[in-house]
Amino acid sequence: MVREPGYREPDRPSGHGDAPLYRPERGPGRDGGRPEPSPDADTPGQPRGGAHPVDRPPPARGAARPPATDRRPPRGAPPRPELYEAGGSPAGVARPTRQPADRAGGRPGRSPQWLPVVLGTPTADFEPRPAEDQTYRPDTVTDGWSTRDFTVRAASVRGYLHRHRGTPRQDDFAVVVHPPTGAVVFAVADGVSAARHSHLGAALVCRAAVREILADLAAGHPVDWQNVVQQAAWQLVEQTRTLLGLGEADPAAAEEAMASTLVAGMVLPDGPTVSLIQVGDTGAWVLRDGAYRSLLDGKLHTGDPVVSSAVTALPRTPRVSPRRGPLGRDEVLLIGTDGFGDALGDGAGQVGRYFAGRLARPQPPVQFAYHLDFSRETYDDDRTLLAIWPRTKA
Amino acid sequence: MSGGHANLLPVYVMADESGSMTKVMGQLNEGLRSLHEALLGEPMAAAKVRFSVLGFSETVLEHLRLADLRHAEEMPELKPRGRTSYGAAFGDLRQRIPADVDVLKAEGFTVHRPAVFFLSDGQPTDKGWLEVHRQLIDRNVTKGAPNIVACGIGDAQAATIRQVATRDEYGFIANAGTDVGASIARFCTALTKSIVESGRSLGSAQPELVVERPQGFRMAIDVV
Structure with a gap:
């Protein structure tokens, strides 16, 4: 994945007012035009609604057993929809191949048009279990609105694995506007699965980070990004002390209970200009003309023989330097947890193409959440995605 | 990627x-069957695992290779034979794992660092195994150098098992006098849990934990 070369460290000279710092590097074969959504391009020669996964690899050698349950032809499956989006192009990759396998005990009826979009091989089909926790934690949250300068869409959906196990969504986001400056201030967090209350941790660090940024904006001085990290980290410490009834603050206990990644930042109308900080592997991209460019460090690096699932997270407090740069009028800023980012990869695959079409322009918030809830085997983590479009002035 | x-x-x-x-072979085979059944109840965890079962004595026998256990009808049966050559075991993995990583990556998979669950009831009867083991776990030498969880039962000694495991907390030794069959059952339970819970973990090279309350700190009261 191409790292964002134009993002500068805070102490470098400015100058982003006229030099576009993140011009996308066009991918091969791109003509620069804004593409129409064309998910059918993923499946050349394959009829829409075909019975076979579009990109399932052949079985590994030695895995000699024949395919089993998830290859059975659907029996009694609901009729496939003709279109997923009124007025949109047919989502040829999105075939509702859900199986009636676990309907024992009665399964609520489902409208075909709301079956999850399937990208590649679907994940297992089941009715989700409730999230068992003392704190209410909805399966899905979504938000969407526009200011004079920006249109915002955000959604956080519980991963299929957590739905299957009856555990809470560990991702969260917060996004608000600061009316005097017109800034959209945001945070996206991913609770570390090993931490039992990390869903609370993710919510807490988002709220704390946004509040600190807003406080700096309100005070009229530059955002102290390191303080944002410290405040969010300490929030975990104090909340763990309260939750567990500890006599005194215990950062190690907080890490064990509530560790969470964080990306926090803001986009100001002047430019517009984006500022971001990152703790952990939650990602940020700019989408332009169907091509994604990463703005932050990811956990996947081309050429690594194997990948690591280790992550840095609050209440660890690395030194952070905000990445800053302009956001073009024809660009979309995306902030996403690894549940989205891992499936996206470098954006050249099926997931990247699917979202390039869906994110070219804002869709209704519920539709945004629906797309994010796609089904793709082994990509079963919680997913959170925040998208910000600069509004074109008349 | x-x-x-x-x-x-x-x-x-x-x-x-x-x-x-x-x-104890019957109990080990039973444990592997239980693992299989447990994974069939965790289809999403099972989808992310490719499972190989290998048996070692003087040589290594491949009983199952890179199998998707959702599609496996039954687990293979391990059978006792020969002596206890750790060198044969680690030498096989040294060749096998890089080749498997290449195969899986060529098929488009994103491959996580492999995990080896090593079980032995005795001391090695060969010499020189430590050097083979060192090469196997050296990430500069072996592509996809694995994490090794080692479990010793019967006559296996704690010091040996600690040498096999790639981290101290990955080494398990059954207490003297405990039922070996029960130890194997616990090993298989731990194996199942490890596979099912193989999500993200906290990194080892970490920045400092936050140490003090920042100025102007306020509790968020609308979440918890």
Whole structure:
């Protein structure tokens, strides 16, 4: 994945007012035009609604057993929809191949048009279990609105694995506007699965980070990004002390209970200009003309023989330097947890193409959440995605 | 990587098939069957694992290779034979794992660092195994150098098992006098849990924990 070369460290000279710092590097074969959504391009020669996964690899050698349950032809499956989006192009990759396998005990009826979009091989089909926790934690949250300068869409959906196990969504986001400056201030967090209350941790660090940024904006001085990290980290410490009834603050206990990644930042109308900080592997991209460019460090690096699932997270407090740069009028800023980012990869695959079409322009918030809830085997983590479009002035 | 087909964790069970395992082999096979059944109830965890079962004595026998256990009808049966050569076991993994990583990556998978679950009831009867082991776990030498969880039962000594495990907390030794069959059952339970819970973990090279309350700190009261 191409790292964002134009993002500068805070102490470098400015100058982003006229030099576009993140011009996308066009991918091969791109003509620069804004593409129409064309998910059918993923499946050349394959009829829409075909019975076979579009990109399932052949079985590994030695895995000699024949395919089993998830290859059975659907029996009694609901009729496939003709279109997923009124007025949109047919989502040829999105075939509702859900199986009636676990309907024992009665399964609520489902409208075909709301079956999850399937990208590649679907994940297992089941009715989700409730999230068992003392704190209410909805399966899905979504938000969407526009200011004079920006249109915002955000959604956080519980991963299929957590739905299957009856555990809470560990991702969260917060996004608000600061009316005097017109800034959209945001945070996206991913609770570390090993931490039992990390869903609370993710919510807490988002709220704390946004509040600190807003406080700096309100005070009229530059955002102290390191303080944002410290405040969010300490929030975990104090909340763990309260939750567990500890006599005194215990950062190690907080890490064990509530560790969470964080990306926090803001986009100001002047430019517009984006500022971001990152703790952990939650990602940020700019989408332009169907091509994604990463703005932050990811956990996947081309050429690594194997990948690591280790992550840095609050209440660890690395030194952070905000990445800053302009956001073009024809660009979309995306902030996403690894549940989205891992499936996206470098954006050249099926997931990247699917979202390039869906994110070219804002869709209704519920539709945004629906797309994010796609089904793709082994990509079963919680997913959170925040998208910000600069509004074109008349 | 372009948004691969899937995330995979290659898991290898390397079990001692030396003659001394005769009495407990039935329990080990039963444990593997339980693992299979448990994974069938965790289809999403199972989808992310490719499972190999290997038995070692003087040589290594491949009983199952990179299998998707959702599609496996039954687990293979391990059978006692020969002596206890750790060198044979680690030498096989040294060749096998890089080749498997290449195969899976060529098929478009994103491959996580492989995990080896090593089980032995005795001390090694060969010399020189430590050097083979060192090469196997050296990430500069072996592509996909694995994490090794080692479990010692019967006559296996704690010091030896600690040398096999790649981290201290990955080494387990059954207490003297405990039921070996029960130890194997616990090993298989731990194996299952490890596979099912193989999500993200906290990194080892970490920045400092936050140490003091920042100025102007306020509790968020609208979440908890």
